[in-house]
Amino acid sequence: MTLYLDTADRAAWDELMPTGLFHGVTTNPLLAARAGLDYARIDWQAMAAHARDLGAMELHAQVAGPVEGYVDWAGALYEAGRIAGIETIVKIPLVEAAIRATPAIKSLGGRILMTACYDAKQMFVARALGADFIAPYFGRMAEAGMDAMDHLATMARMNAGAGKPCTVLVASLRSPEQMVALADLGHDCFTISPDVARALMNCPQSIAAFESFEATIKAR
Structure with a gap:
């Protein structure tokens, strides 16, 4: 099972990365905006170094700006990771203009992730x-009325027996219960928000049991 923390909020990194649950961090322009960051001005070397210092093995970030600049953007992200001592992975949206830029990005030698997937055909x-x-x-x-479980089941089958599978990194998750259902289909790689991460770590029954244990010790 491989988990990633899906946020650009470094306070959330500081809180949750030390749990040891997460292999790395994923982010994109929308998550950066939610964290109050100007995506075009992010210092990726500093971001990568911060993630590394918190134990992350990977930092995934999405290309941005005019598509003509995607290759240079990707090269700069790879270089930022090299200098910081962490693997950086370039996220590329599954739209035609970005797809056409992908072979040149791939030729840089770093790993890539195709993002904003909504259909098994992708x-x-x-x-x-x-x-x-x-x-x-x-x-x-799911919120768009699609049969998300069926698409994800199909994607799992498409990877079965593949010579070199394309890892399905499931994103846009709303609850640990969704993760459990997807794991039942064979998925084992997820990127989750801080809220889902907190929900994953907390079960009311476990907390009650722990408090009972502690109360018993204190009573003796």
Whole structure:
């Protein structure tokens, strides 16, 4: 099971990365805006170093700006990771203009993730491009009225027996219960928000049992 923390909020990194649950951090322009950051002005070397210091093995960030600049943007992110001592992975949206830029980004030698996936058919694109990851937006798919579970089940089957599978990194999750249902389909790689991470660590019955144990010790 591989978990990533899906946020650009460094306070959330500071809180949750020390739990040891997370292999790395994922982010994008929307998450940066929610954290009060100007995506175009982010110092990726500093971000990568901060993630590394907290124990992250990977930092995933999404290309931004004019598509003509995607290759340079990706190269700069890879270099920021190299200097900081952490692997940086470039996220590329599954839209035609970005798809056309992907072979040149791939030629830089770093790993890539195809993001904003809403349909199992997009696995063909990711696999054909040699992508290392694909990120289906499970919660958004369900909220759009799509049969998200069926698409994710199909994606799991498409990877079965593959020579070099494209890791399905499930994103846009709303609860640990969704993670459990997806794990039952065979998925084992998830990126989750701080709120879902907190919910994952807290079970009322476990807390009650722990408090009972502690009360018993104090009573003796």
